[in-house]
Amino acid sequence: MEKSQVYSLCNNLGLAHAMLGNKQQALKFYEQALAQFQQIGDRRNEAVTLNNIGGVYDDLGEKQKALDYYHQSLPIRREIGDRNGEATTLNNIGSIYTDLEDQDQALIHFNRALLIFQQNNERSSEATMLNNIGRLYASLGEKEQALTFYKQALPLYQQIGDLEGEANTFNNLGRMYADLGNQHEAVISYKHSISIYQQFNDRLGERMVHYHLAIAYKKLGRRTEIINELRIVVALGEAIGHPNVEKNRKELAQVESLLAAQEEK
DSSP states (O other): OOHHHHHHHHHHHHHHHHHTTOHHHHHHHHHHHHHHHHHHTOHHHHHHHHHHHHHHHHHTTOHHHHHHHHHHHHHHHHHTTOHHHHHHHHHHHHHHHHHTTOHHHHHHHHHHHHHHHHHTTOHHHHHHHHHHHHHHHHHTTOHHHHHHHHHHHHHHHHHHTOHHHHHHHHHHHHHHHHHTTOHHHHHHHHHHHHHHHHHTTOHHHHHHHHHHHHHHHHHHTOHHHHHHHHHHHHHHHHHHTOTTHHHHHHHHHHHHHHHHHHHHO
């Protein structure tokens, strides 16, 4: 086995441990691989490994340290012309800045990543970036801007057949419509989202959107629909052992009691 293959094996072992949650073991293998890639002048794998180490520190909550490694990876990826790698690292940096509540820097890095993915016709990554930017605007309270980016992401997910991305984006659209006071559009988006979650049997995602739909119906004053949605939320919650199932049962009982009292009048 050639030296470069041994070094790649160390990197892969780091990746495997990271995926299994063994963060310290992952760091150990990544750092071994990094030193070896630097020794033989393998710039591409050096950049990949720096990015991977940044990801582990991000998972460990050491955001500044993660940022340091991402900033080491970025210029190497630019130097060797790895455009997709550059965009990936820009997105990672943007995510760290989001966690650090530096929204301006987050937007700068997200937009740079988005541009590269668009230039490279990377539809899946482009959709992810549009969703990330939408979420950022939503967190800033700029609902209309968030809506604009979610609407751009949706057809991309549909084109590439990414059902999970499509379902998530319909849910995001529903939440924005609801926040903007357009409950009817929110209901339509939530129903699309539920239908798609059901297609790939994501009961956790389906439960979440049924709950959002119940809130939309509450704002519309439609108690029968609220009860129907909360019954589904409770049933799905019981099936998957959701921690909020008892809370949802109480919410359901309260609405049922209000409806019964109303019918008695």
